[in-house]
Amino acid sequence: MAATGVTSREQIAFRRGNLDGRPLSPKEREQMLKPFLPPEPESTKGSPKAQKQKQQKRSSRLIKHTLHVLIHAVISFIFSVFFRFRRSWRHVKSKVSSYIWHHHRTPEFIQRDVKHLNKLPHHLSVVLDYHEGDDDQGDAGLEGLVKNLREVAAWTASAGIPFLSVYERTGKLKNYIQQTHSAISGELEAFFGPRRKPTLSVRAPHIRSYSPPLTPPSRATSPDPTETKDERQHLTVLLLSAEDGRDTMVDLTKTLSDMAQSGTLRPDQIDTNLIDAELREAVSTDPELLILFSPVVQLKGYPPWQLRLTEIFHVPDNKGVNYQVFLRALCNFAKAEMRVGR
Amino acid sequence: MTDSLHNSRIRKWFASSPPVAWGIRQLRELLIGALKQGPIPQHVAFVMDGNRRFARNHHIETVEGHSLGFEALARILEVCYKTGVKVVTIYAFSIENFKRSKREVDALMHMAKVKLEQLSEHGALLDRYGASIRVLGNRDLVKPDVLQAIDKAVSLTAHNKRAILNVCFPYTSRDEIASAVRHTVESYSVPLSSMQSPSKRSFSETHITQHIRQQMLNTVPEDVEPTSRSTSPAESKDLNSANDANSTATSSTAATSVEKDGSITSGRNFLDPETITAETLNDNMLTAGAPPLDLLVRTSGVMRLSDFMLWQAHEKTSIVFLDCMWPEFDLWHFLPVLVEWQWQRKKLQEEDRSWNKTD
Numbered sequence: 001m002a003a004t005g006v007t008s009r010e011q012i013a014f015r016r017g018n019l020d021g022r023p024l025s026p027k028e029r030e031q032m033l034k035p036f037l038p039p040e041p042e043s044t045k046g047s048p049k050a051q052k053q054k055q056q057k058r059s060s061r062l063i064k065h066t067l068h069v070l071i072h073a074v075i076s077f078i079f080s081v082f083f084r085f086r087r088s089w090r091h092v093k094s095k096v097s098s099y100i101w102h103h104h105r106t107p108e109f110i111q112r113d114v115k116h117l118n119k120l121p122h123h124l125s126v127v128l129d130y131h132e133g134d135d136d137q138g139d140a141g142l143e144g145l146v147k148n149l150r151e152v153a154a155w156t157a158s159a160g161i162p163f164l165s166v167y168e169r170t171g172k173l174k175n176y177i178q179q180t181h182s183a184i185s186g187e188l189e190a191f192f193g194p195r196r197k198p199t200l201s202v203r204a205p206h207i208r209s210y211s212p213p214l215t216p217p218s219r220a221t222s223p224d225p226t227e228t229k230d231e232r233q234h235l236t237v238l239l240l241s242a243e244d245g246r247d248t249m250v251d252l253t254k255t256l257s258d259m260a261q262s263g264t265l266r267p268d269q270i271d272t273n274l275i276d277a278e279l280r281e282a283v284s285t286d287p288e289l290l291i292l293f294s295p296v297v298q299l300k301g302y303p304p305w306q307l308r309l310t311e312i313f314h315v316p317d318n319k320g321v322n323y324q325v326f327l328r329a330l331c332n333f334a335k336a337e338m339r340v341g342r
Numbered sequence: 343m344t345d346s347l348h349n350s351r352i353r354k355w356f357a358s359s360p361p362v363a364w365g366i367r368q369l370r371e372l373l374i375g376a377l378k379q380g381p382i383p384q385h386v387a388f389v390m391d392g393n394r395r396f397a398r399n400h401h402i403e404t405v406e407g408h409s410l411g412f413e414a415l416a417r418i419l420e421v422c423y424k425t426g427v428k429v430v431t432i433y434a435f436s437i438e439n440f441k442r443s444k445r446e447v448d449a450l451m452h453m454a455k456v457k458l459e460q461l462s463e464h465g466a467l468l469d470r471y472g473a474s475i476r477v478l479g480n481r482d483l484v485k486p487d488v489l490q491a492i493d494k495a496v497s498l499t500a501h502n503k504r505a506i507l508n509v510c511f512p513y514t515s516r517d518e519i520a521s522a523v524r525h526t527v528e529s530y531s532v533p534l535s536s537m538q539s540p541s542k543r544s545f546s547e548t549h550i551t552q553h554i555r556q557q558m559l560n561t562v563p564e565d566v567e568p569t570s571r572s573t574s575p576a577e578s579k580d581l582n583s584a585n586d587a588n589s590t591a592t593s594s595t596a597a598t599s600v601e602k603d604g605s606i607t608s609g610r611n612f613l614d615p616e617t618i619t620a621e622t623l624n625d626n627m628l629t630a631g632a633p634p635l636d637l638l639v640r641t642s643g644v645m646r647l648s649d650f651m652l653w654q655a656h657e658k659t660s661i662v663f664l665d666c667m668w669p670e671f672d673l674w675h676f677l678p679v680l681v682e683w684q685w686q687r688k689k690l691q692e693e694d695r696s697w698n699k700t701d
Contacts, residue, residue, distance in 0.1 A: 067375075068375040071372060072376040072377065075373075083682065246620040247620070252523070253618050254618050256523065256527045257530040258615050267531060268524070270524040272516045272519075275516075275519070298660060298661070299656040299659070300657065301656060304515075304653050304655075305516065308649045310647070311645055312645045
């Protein structure tokens with residue numbers, strides 16, 4: 001408030017709506033506002049004298065303009081240097097913390113990291129990117145995507161979160177549900193070992209859930225009493241893509257229109273509850289935490305309806321999927337208080 | 343109150359003394375002019391969060407916090423419009439906010455009313471900014487006296503085209519999306535013939551249909567009135583039975599009531615639902631016609647959208663979460679955000695260009 005360029009007299013007038021103890025009339029208010037106003041829209045007509053004035057004005061405007069361009073160049077330069085430095089600094093910091101906090105592909109380490117958190121999300125959502133180029137080493141193409149997904153799924157299971165939804169804009173993974181399942185399940189085995197491995201089901205909206213029938217019986221017939229006592233954990237992975245966002249909403253509208261046209265539904269029956277129920281069923285429930293591994297917050301077509309109260313976490317200037325971001329997101333989530341309008 | 347806001351009284355006195363205030367004002371103008379040289383977001387949205395926490399931290403009344411928040415809004419609007427932002431959308435009041443204490447809700451409503459009424463007294467000044475006000479939200483939830491003030495301010499500025507201020511007042515995004523869907527369904531469930539005004543064209547569709555029918559089917563009686571849209575009794579009977587077959591037992595009453603209005607003649611007369619696209623829904627959103635949302639700023643460090651602009655912000659919008667409380671928000675916080683946005687935009691453009699080159 002120190003640098004607003006407003007005098008205390010004006011500030012009082014603004015706040016109380018009165019000056020020196022008496023209320024301001026509209027005219028006085030306009031008088032006080034004068035210096036703050038933008039210039040009046042130009043009028044085209046004018047006498048020679050006015051034209052001369054206009055010329056003077058124009059030259060002064062030219063000076064102003066060059067000054068503005070200059071300052072803009074300076075500001076852009078300073079900030080650009082600052083942003084680059086900040087980005088490097090953040091990269092260094094994340095590299096350092098990746099040595100301090102490492103999961104060593106062991107669920108116990110991850111469990112230790114999340115043990116002190118007083119709450120965990122039930123439904124975690126992540127946004128992964130499909131990189132086409134070769135310049136993202138290790139993360140390019142479908143393989144890179146599956147690798148990222150595998151790791152995130154393993155961390156999620158280790159942290160004890162039962163539901164993971166993965167948004168990837170193009171929806172490439174949806175064509176390979178079986179392969180995705182075996183990839184994740186392999187990673188889980190590497191983390192947990194074959195006996196403690198959580199059961200897994202992978203699904204996508206409008207596609208039947210894929211969970212091989214092998215897993216549940218093995219739990220039921222497990223001879224080890226300790227294993228039957230604490231039931232094996234289950235992880236559900238839901239694959240989302242851009243078509244589950246706006247397009248699904250459009251589909252829903254089409255269906256509703258069909259119903260309205262055939263007279264089975266009145267338009268005034270459509271409300272948030274109806275849409276919510278439908279989308280819950282068809283797409284997914286609302287995630288409690290959304291983790292972005294991108295350097296900036298851009299949702300890139302994530303299903304809009306589900307984002308209502310979702311905590312959106314990202315680490316500025318972060319590049320690529322890594323465990324620090326995942327852990328920091330969970331820590332951040334545990335600290336955040338949820339207020340629904342109150 | 344001022345004491346608790348700022349520890350140093352002298353600093354405040356210094357900053358608000360006329361010559362210093364003048365200098366700072368010039369500096370602000372200069373910075374705004376400089377910012378204008380780069381790309382400027384066309385549509386910016388603000389979630390004005392943190393008024394109450396600011397009040398709590400500074401031991402002042404909640405209501406006082408809100409009015410300080412209003413000041414911050416005035417400051418930031420000035421910055422936005424002077425830099426050339428076309429549309430500013432602010433989250434003023436959520437439908438969820440009705441859950442708050444009655445006193446606070448009433449005070450907020452009162453503030454909205456008073457500020458809008460004051461605004462309406464200065465029609466000429468508003469024209470200088472060229473800004474028109476629009477209130478987005480569920481009107482059914484607003485008291486009539488506030489509604490009156492809203493309507494007055496909106497109609498007074500409706501002719502301004504240079505900039506738009508969208509005030510989201512009783513608003514939630516889900517409510518907006520639901521009503522957009524509802525409006526779309528409504529417009530698609532109205533038969534086409536009644537949507538077109540027959541006065542515009544000299545030809546009557548029904549007349550042409552009659553003519554074709556007469557040519558094709560000689561059995562159609564000649565004495566059907568040319569003006570009526572209703573089909574022959576036999577046909578409508580067919581339709582009735584078809585409808586009954588289609589509809590379930592519970593909804594058949596609704597179907598027949600529509601039938602009685604005579605608004606349904608045959609299935610062909612509806613717009614095809616397959617023609618609904620995301621654009622159709624977009625046009626039915628409250629922000630219809632506004633440029634796509636470029637930047638969304640939320641203050642107070644909360645990283646949630648809280649039911650705001652879900653539909654508008656989920657694609658290419660840059661979302662920025664700031665740690666400062668809304669009443670503290672000013673050019674000095676907004677400047678880095680804008681510059682970073684400009685920087686990112688430039689980088690994106692460069693990337694696009696290099697992409698095009700490689701292709």
